[in-house]
Amino acid sequence: MVRPVSDVFKALADPTRRALLDELTDRDGQTLFELCARLTTNHGLASTRQAVSQHLEVLEAAGLVSTRREGRYKYHHLDTSPLGAITERWPATDAKGSNS
Amino acid sequence: MVRPVSDVFKALADPTRRALLDELTDRDGQTLFELCARLTTNHGLASTRQAVSQHLEVLEAAGLVSTRREGRYKYHHLDTSPLGAITERWPATDAKGSNS
Protein backbone atom coordinates (compact mmCIF):
# COMPACT_ATOMS: atom_id res chain seq x y z
CA MET A 1 0.00 0.00 0.00
CA VAL A 2 1.69 3.09 -1.24
CA ARG A 3 0.95 6.43 0.38
CA PRO A 4 1.38 8.93 -2.45
CA VAL A 5 2.98 12.20 -1.44
CA SER A 6 0.18 13.85 -3.31
CA ASP A 7 -2.27 12.66 -0.68
CA VAL A 8 -0.39 14.38 2.11
CA PHE A 9 -0.50 17.74 0.38
CA LYS A 10 -4.13 17.40 -0.60
CA ALA A 11 -4.97 16.45 2.95
CA LEU A 12 -3.30 19.58 4.26
CA ALA A 13 -5.03 21.79 1.71
CA ASP A 14 -8.26 22.04 3.69
CA PRO A 15 -8.61 24.37 6.70
CA THR A 16 -10.95 22.02 8.52
CA ARG A 17 -8.50 19.16 8.21
CA ARG A 18 -5.70 21.35 9.49
CA ALA A 19 -7.90 22.26 12.43
CA LEU A 20 -8.40 18.58 13.06
CA LEU A 21 -4.66 18.06 13.15
CA ASP A 22 -4.44 20.98 15.56
CA GLU A 23 -7.01 19.36 17.80
CA LEU A 24 -5.23 16.03 17.75
CA THR A 25 -1.98 17.81 18.54
CA ASP A 26 -3.67 19.34 21.54
CA ARG A 27 -5.19 16.05 22.61
CA ASP A 28 -4.35 12.81 20.87
CA GLY A 29 -6.69 9.85 20.55
CA GLN A 30 -10.04 11.59 20.29
CA THR A 31 -13.22 10.09 18.93
CA LEU A 32 -15.26 11.42 16.05
CA PHE A 33 -17.83 13.08 18.30
CA GLU A 34 -15.18 14.67 20.47
CA LEU A 35 -13.49 16.13 17.44
CA CYS A 36 -16.81 17.43 16.17
CA ALA A 37 -17.47 19.21 19.44
CA ARG A 38 -14.01 20.69 19.69
CA LEU A 39 -14.06 21.91 16.11
CA THR A 40 -17.15 23.89 16.97
CA THR A 41 -16.02 25.26 20.31
CA ASN A 42 -12.34 25.84 19.62
CA HIS A 43 -12.38 26.76 15.95
CA GLY A 44 -15.88 28.06 15.31
CA LEU A 45 -16.41 25.44 12.63
CA ALA A 46 -19.96 24.15 12.51
CA SER A 47 -19.20 20.95 10.68
CA THR A 48 -21.51 17.98 10.46
CA ARG A 49 -20.45 14.67 11.83
CA GLN A 50 -20.37 13.28 8.29
CA ALA A 51 -18.18 16.08 7.09
CA VAL A 52 -15.70 15.53 9.89
CA SER A 53 -15.78 11.81 9.28
CA GLN A 54 -14.91 12.31 5.63
CA HIS A 55 -12.12 14.67 6.54
CA LEU A 56 -10.69 12.08 8.89
CA GLU A 57 -10.80 9.53 6.10
CA VAL A 58 -8.69 11.82 3.95
CA LEU A 59 -6.23 12.37 6.77
CA GLU A 60 -5.99 8.66 7.36
CA ALA A 61 -5.43 7.97 3.67
CA ALA A 62 -2.60 10.47 3.78
CA GLY A 63 -1.05 8.65 6.71
CA LEU A 64 -1.40 11.67 8.96
CA VAL A 65 -3.93 10.00 11.22
CA SER A 66 -4.17 6.41 12.38
CA THR A 67 -7.28 4.94 13.93
CA ARG A 68 -7.87 2.39 16.64
CA ARG A 69 -11.19 0.67 17.25
CA GLU A 70 -12.21 -0.10 20.79
CA GLY A 71 -15.75 -1.29 21.33
CA ARG A 72 -18.04 1.26 19.81
CA TYR A 73 -15.42 3.95 19.98
CA LYS A 74 -12.90 4.80 17.32
CA TYR A 75 -9.89 6.74 18.49
CA HIS A 76 -7.90 8.94 16.15
CA HIS A 77 -4.19 9.33 16.57
CA LEU A 78 -1.90 11.89 15.00
CA ASP A 79 1.11 10.89 12.95
CA THR A 80 3.22 13.78 11.79
CA SER A 81 5.96 11.71 10.20
CA PRO A 82 4.76 12.32 6.61
CA LEU A 83 5.31 16.04 7.14
CA GLY A 84 9.05 15.68 7.20
CA ALA A 85 9.16 14.99 3.48
CA ILE A 86 7.84 18.47 2.77
CA THR A 87 10.70 20.53 4.11
CA GLU A 88 13.20 17.94 3.00
CA ARG A 89 12.01 18.15 -0.57
CA TRP A 90 12.68 21.86 -0.99
CA PRO A 91 15.76 22.83 0.99
CA ALA A 92 16.22 26.27 2.46
CA THR A 93 16.40 28.85 -0.31
CA ASP A 94 19.68 30.42 0.77
CA ALA A 95 21.45 27.14 1.38
CA LYS A 96 21.93 26.18 -2.24
CA GLY A 97 24.36 28.85 -3.45
CA SER A 98 22.49 31.74 -4.98
CA ASN A 99 24.80 32.83 -7.81
CA SER A 100 25.95 30.66 -10.67
CA MET B 1 -0.46 42.41 2.72
CA VAL B 2 -1.06 39.28 4.67
CA ARG B 3 -0.04 35.96 3.24
CA PRO B 4 -2.59 33.52 4.63
CA VAL B 5 -1.18 30.16 5.65
CA SER B 6 -4.05 28.68 3.76
CA ASP B 7 -2.54 29.88 0.50
CA VAL B 8 0.68 28.02 1.09
CA PHE B 9 -1.10 24.73 1.57
CA LYS B 10 -3.40 25.24 -1.37
CA ALA B 11 -0.41 26.11 -3.51
CA LEU B 12 1.31 22.88 -2.56
CA ALA B 13 -1.79 20.82 -3.23
CA ASP B 14 -1.25 20.67 -6.98
CA PRO B 15 1.28 18.26 -8.52
CA THR B 16 2.17 20.64 -11.34
CA ARG B 17 2.95 23.41 -8.86
CA ARG B 18 5.12 21.06 -6.85
CA ALA B 19 6.94 20.16 -10.05
CA LEU B 20 7.49 23.86 -10.66
CA LEU B 21 9.04 24.20 -7.22
CA ASP B 22 11.22 21.21 -8.03
CA GLU B 23 12.36 22.86 -11.23
CA LEU B 24 13.15 26.11 -9.47
CA THR B 25 15.04 24.17 -6.85
CA ASP B 26 17.09 22.61 -9.59
CA ARG B 27 17.64 25.93 -11.33
CA ASP B 28 16.50 29.18 -9.79
CA GLY B 29 15.43 32.26 -11.75
CA GLN B 30 13.81 30.67 -14.78
CA THR B 31 11.40 32.33 -17.14
CA LEU B 32 7.89 31.17 -17.95
CA PHE B 33 8.89 29.57 -21.23
CA GLU B 34 11.86 27.82 -19.67
CA LEU B 35 9.65 26.37 -16.98
CA CYS B 36 7.13 25.24 -19.58
CA ALA B 37 9.82 23.39 -21.50
CA ARG B 38 11.33 21.77 -18.45
CA LEU B 39 7.96 20.67 -17.14
CA THR B 40 7.47 18.77 -20.36
CA THR B 41 10.92 17.23 -20.65
CA ASN B 42 11.69 16.54 -17.01
CA HIS B 43 8.25 15.75 -15.66
CA GLY B 44 6.27 14.64 -18.67
CA LEU B 45 3.70 17.33 -18.04
CA ALA B 46 2.25 18.78 -21.24
CA SER B 47 1.00 22.01 -19.74
CA THR B 48 0.06 25.08 -21.70
CA ARG B 49 1.87 28.34 -21.19
CA GLN B 50 -1.29 29.81 -19.68
CA ALA B 51 -1.70 26.94 -17.29
CA VAL B 52 1.87 27.28 -16.06
CA SER B 53 1.45 31.04 -15.79
CA GLN B 54 -1.59 30.61 -13.60
CA HIS B 55 0.20 28.10 -11.44
CA LEU B 56 3.03 30.55 -10.96
CA GLU B 57 0.53 33.19 -9.90
CA VAL B 58 -0.73 30.88 -7.21
CA LEU B 59 2.79 30.13 -6.03
CA GLU B 60 3.59 33.81 -5.93
CA ALA B 61 0.42 34.58 -3.98
CA ALA B 62 1.52 31.96 -1.48
CA GLY B 63 4.90 33.62 -1.13
CA LEU B 64 6.71 30.56 -2.41
CA VAL B 65 7.88 32.27 -5.58
CA SER B 66 9.02 35.83 -6.16
CA THR B 67 9.31 37.37 -9.59
CA ARG B 68 11.70 39.86 -11.13
CA ARG B 69 11.04 41.70 -14.36
CA GLU B 70 13.93 42.39 -16.68
CA GLY B 71 13.14 43.71 -20.12
CA ARG B 72 10.73 41.35 -21.71
CA TYR B 73 11.77 38.52 -19.43
CA LYS B 74 10.28 37.64 -16.07
CA TYR B 75 12.44 35.54 -13.82
CA HIS B 76 10.95 33.36 -11.13
CA HIS B 77 12.74 32.77 -7.87
CA LEU B 78 12.07 30.18 -5.24
CA ASP B 79 11.39 31.12 -1.64
CA THR B 80 11.02 28.18 0.69
CA SER B 81 10.69 30.17 3.87
CA PRO B 82 6.90 29.73 4.15
CA LEU B 83 7.45 25.98 4.36
CA GLY B 84 8.97 26.19 7.79
CA ALA B 85 5.63 26.97 9.35
CA ILE B 86 4.31 23.57 8.33
CA THR B 87 6.59 21.38 10.38
CA GLU B 88 6.62 23.88 13.20
CA ARG B 89 2.86 23.81 13.46
CA TRP B 90 2.59 20.10 14.14
CA PRO B 91 5.56 18.94 16.18
CA ALA B 92 6.94 15.44 15.95
CA THR B 93 4.35 12.96 17.13
CA ASP B 94 6.51 11.25 19.73
CA ALA B 95 8.02 14.43 21.10
CA LYS B 96 4.98 15.72 22.91
CA GLY B 97 4.66 13.27 25.77
CA SER B 98 2.14 10.61 24.83
CA ASN B 99 0.19 10.07 28.04
CA SER B 100 -1.80 12.67 29.89
Next chain:
DNA sequence: TTGACAGGCAAGTGATGACTTGCCTATGGT
Protein backbone atom coordinates in the same frame (compact mmCIF):
# COMPACT_ATOMS: atom_id res chain seq x y z
C1' DT C 1 8.94 50.31 -38.25
C1' DT C 2 7.80 45.87 -38.71
C1' DG C 3 7.66 41.38 -36.91
C1' DA C 4 9.04 37.76 -33.77
C1' DC C 5 9.30 36.71 -28.99
C1' DA C 6 7.90 36.90 -23.88
C1' DG C 7 4.10 37.49 -21.31
C1' DG C 8 -0.83 39.11 -19.70
C1' DC C 9 -6.09 39.33 -19.54
C1' DA C 10 -10.53 37.37 -19.36
C1' DA C 11 -14.48 34.41 -20.29
C1' DG C 12 -15.80 29.71 -20.61
C1' DT C 13 -15.66 24.51 -19.67
C1' DG C 14 -14.95 20.13 -17.27
C1' DA C 15 -13.65 17.84 -13.27
C1' DT C 16 -12.65 17.49 -8.56
C1' DG C 17 -13.81 18.41 -3.79
C1' DA C 18 -16.58 19.67 0.43
C1' DC C 19 -20.73 19.11 2.35
C1' DT C 20 -25.53 17.52 2.97
C1' DT C 21 -29.32 14.20 3.53
C1' DG C 22 -31.29 9.94 4.64
C1' DC C 23 -30.82 5.55 6.12
C1' DC C 24 -28.23 1.59 8.03
C1' DT C 25 -25.00 -1.28 11.38
C1' DA C 26 -23.01 -2.24 15.80
C1' DT C 27 -21.97 -1.73 20.63
C1' DG C 28 -23.24 -0.99 25.40
C1' DG C 29 -26.20 0.21 29.25
C1' DT C 30 -30.55 -0.74 31.89
Next chain:
DNA sequence: ACCATAGGCAAGTCATCACTTGCCTGTCAA
Protein backbone atom coordinates in the same frame (compact mmCIF):
# COMPACT_ATOMS: atom_id res chain seq x y z
C1' DA D 1 -35.26 -6.94 24.78
C1' DC D 2 -34.97 -2.21 24.16
C1' DC D 3 -33.10 2.13 23.10
C1' DA D 4 -29.54 5.52 22.99
C1' DT D 5 -24.91 6.16 21.51
C1' DA D 6 -20.93 5.90 18.12
C1' DG D 7 -20.13 5.41 13.66
C1' DG D 8 -20.66 3.96 8.43
C1' DC D 9 -22.60 4.02 3.52
C1' DA D 10 -24.14 6.18 -0.58
C1' DA D 11 -26.31 9.42 -3.68
C1' DG D 12 -26.83 14.09 -4.68
C1' DT D 13 -25.76 19.29 -4.65
C1' DC D 14 -22.92 23.23 -5.06
C1' DA D 15 -18.66 25.63 -5.27
C1' DT D 16 -13.92 25.69 -6.36
C1' DC D 17 -10.11 24.61 -9.30
C1' DA D 18 -7.29 23.50 -13.37
C1' DC D 19 -7.12 24.25 -17.90
C1' DT D 20 -8.38 26.02 -22.46
C1' DT D 21 -9.23 29.53 -26.04
C1' DG D 22 -8.78 33.87 -28.13
C1' DC D 23 -7.00 38.16 -28.14
C1' DC D 24 -4.09 41.97 -26.40
C1' DT D 25 0.35 44.47 -24.56
C1' DG D 26 5.19 45.26 -24.29
C1' DT D 27 10.12 44.44 -25.62
C1' DC D 28 13.92 43.72 -28.69
C1' DA D 29 16.26 42.85 -33.17
C1' DA D 30 16.58 43.67 -38.20
